[in-house]
Amino acid sequence: GQQLNQSPQSMFIQEGEDVSMNCTSSSIFNTWLWYKQDPGEGPVLLIALYKAGELTSNGRLTAQFGITRKDSFLNISASIPSDVGIYFCAGRNEKLTFGTGTRLTIIP
């Protein structure tokens, strides 16, 4: 099935560091969504983006809808232990297409 290219695949950071990840696609999307998934649970919606160029924040998280509508970015500032998990981007037209995920690990 179709998937978005999400990078990096994994990140190992120290608590307090900032995090950046992105998704790119050859297709244009009308909506970009960012989700976080903890082990054994379903993805939880973090941020939704509806317009090209839109920049939206949710606490320490900031996401942007790329101008070309083919990419999106997520930044996490001052990471904390509960940020550990897998982050997925998703682009939506008729259906939602998910990125391959970024696994975030915090090194003690």
Added chain:
Amino acid sequence: KAGVTQTPRYLIKTRGQQVTLSCSPISGHRSVSWYQQTPGQGLQFLFEYFSETQRNKGNFPGRFSGRQFSNSRSEMNVSTLELGDSALYLCASSGGSNEKLFFGSGTQLSVL
């Protein structure tokens, strides 16, 4: 407001059997989508139902089917189970086609 509820939480089946998974969407949501998640393939779209009608379908074989009831609850059925069907099956609901998608905790299916 209760979230998306999926039952059962865990299932163990053997090859050749069939299985039915259930999903209750958030109250007021009329769209229900199903996804299969495996470590190797990530989240793959199965199908979407809206007002009891299948609106979109992913690239899965006919062994995978679903339906939606008048109260928006949805069921997914997999017949003639194969080992490769072992996965986390996620249900998500939304209020409409461009609305945010909210996921349940999933049903972890193991096929032995």
